Amino acid sequence: MTITVRDSNDNNQTKTLTLSGVEFIRQFLLYVLxxxxxxxxxxxxxxxxxxxxxxxxxxxxxxxxxxKPKFEGLTTVEILCILVGRDVTKCPVCGKGKLQASYSLSKGASP
Incomplete structure (x- = not known):
């Protein structure tokens, strides 16, 4: 079995190493706790x-x-307003009304 290894003693040169199957398994199992x-x-x-x-x-x-954490104690909506730079709860059409969060997941659907 021939594998490619990196020799850290030789400036991380890539080298090929030929091992028998038993020797490869032995060296591999040295890392198993x-x-x-x-x-x-x-x-x-x-x-x-x-x-x-x-x-x-x-x-x-x-x-x-x-x-200190920048967003500690803030709600998700407040964090979004800070990140976006505008009020995300305002209606994008008229700019006056407030949007309400509603959740509608059909049964068995993943979020």
Missing amino acids: PKGFVKIRHYGLLANRNKKTKLELSRKLTLSPIY
């Missing part, structure tokens, strides 16, 4: 256990500005 083990994807500041406290501390130590 045993039952009950979990792969750790984030550690340090980004670990879920530490994320809130450590990120707050690191922001304080590095004097990073605190950003």
Whole structure:
């Protein structure tokens, strides 16, 4: 079996590698975790256990500005009005009346 690999030791050169089927499966299974083990994807500041406290501390130590969510506490219609730059509830024809949201899904239809 011949596969294409990227050699990180040689400036990420693409090379071909010929392996027997058994050797390929052996090397592939080196990346499979045993039952009950979990792969750790984030550690340090980004670990879920530490994320809130450590990120707050690191922001304080590095004097990073605190950003507040732009649309926190606003309804969907208010957010749409801000994004579009006009009142989306006004009638597009006369500009005076207010549009009302109505939902009509037939039974079994997906939204």
